[in-house]
Amino acid sequence: MYARKVQLVLLSLSCLQSLPLQADNIRVVTEYRSYYQLKNSDDSLGGYATEVVQALFAITGDTAQFEVNSWARSYYEAVNNDNVLIYSMAYNPERAALFDCVAELDNEKLFFWALKGRISQPLLTLNDLLPYHIAVSISSNPDQYLTAQGMKRLLRTATPEHALSMLFKQRVDLVIGAEKSVYRRSQQLGYDAGQLEKVFQIAGLNHPLCAAFNLRSDPALRQRYHRAFATLQQNGTLAQIKQRWQLDE
Known part of the structure; x- marks a missing residue:
């Protein structure tokens, strides 16, 4: 009985450690982009990349505040404001000097x-x-x-x-x-x-399409989303979303 109680305590502590200590409201900026970010019939935001981002937030426990702008506007907001997530951004060398890609969404051939x-x-x-x-x-x-x-x-x-x-x-x-x-x-x-x-x-x-924070953003926040994306890869959720949208692995 004592060993069972110890096991339950350890399991509870493990679950608590996997959750963020404090959930945050995160601005998420993007554009309407065919296949990746789509306007649904009810005006909500959908698309393959949006589903992946929503899955990330389901893991982190944060609240996403989505903003759909022109790409130029979304890019400006992400460059100039810390702790703002942008997607789906082609992660070219110029942007790699400014952003941390926390989730690789796809590899797009242009x-x-x-x-x-x-x-x-x-x-x-x-x-x-x-x-x-x-x-x-x-x-x-x-x-x-x-x-x-x-x-x-x-x-x-x-x-x-x-x-x-x-x-x-x-x-x-x-x-x-x-x-x-x-x-x-x-x-x-x-x-x-x-x-x-x-x-x-x-x-x-041709570069990976990413969800990213700028490099001035909170390192702990960025790491939280790196871990969340790793979880999506490991538990099969990412593969399921890709299969639903008919994207090759």
Whole structure:
């Protein structure tokens, strides 16, 4: 009987140690992004990445205060305010110097897209893109990368939907996006995705999509979310969410 009581006490202490000592209200900033952050029919926020973030909060016990903005606005808020979680952010080298990726949500492959028949010459190098106008979302991973590479003919838009509309209206030559996102976005906007073709890919644009805090954020808070994500990986929850959204492991 005594041994049983000791066992129960130790188990209780173990459970208490796994819980945060104090639950926090955490600002969570993001954008609407096809497949990852979607507006549900009841105006709530859904999507694959949102489900993963919600699962993280279920483990930490914190309360998420979601804010959906343009990407430029969300990025500004996350850079300039501590203890603010941002997702789904491409974790490129520039951002790695500013942020701690606490949860790797996906690995996204980005392609350059054109309307069929509009690009007659093969695109083999970055220099081959110089004659073309490319629409990118402000402060997005492609915007930062192509700007750093000295590309001049970038047309910056508030949303990827606006960029895609410009392509279909033949106001730009190229847009950049992942296959699933581009197809879904085209359908939502009422365009025929069959008119699109992949014309180029740059490996330097492919980075993990992360949920992240800036590096000035509370180290204990950041570590709490690292542990929570490890739990999602180990208990199979992450795999289940990926399977539900038909994402490859």
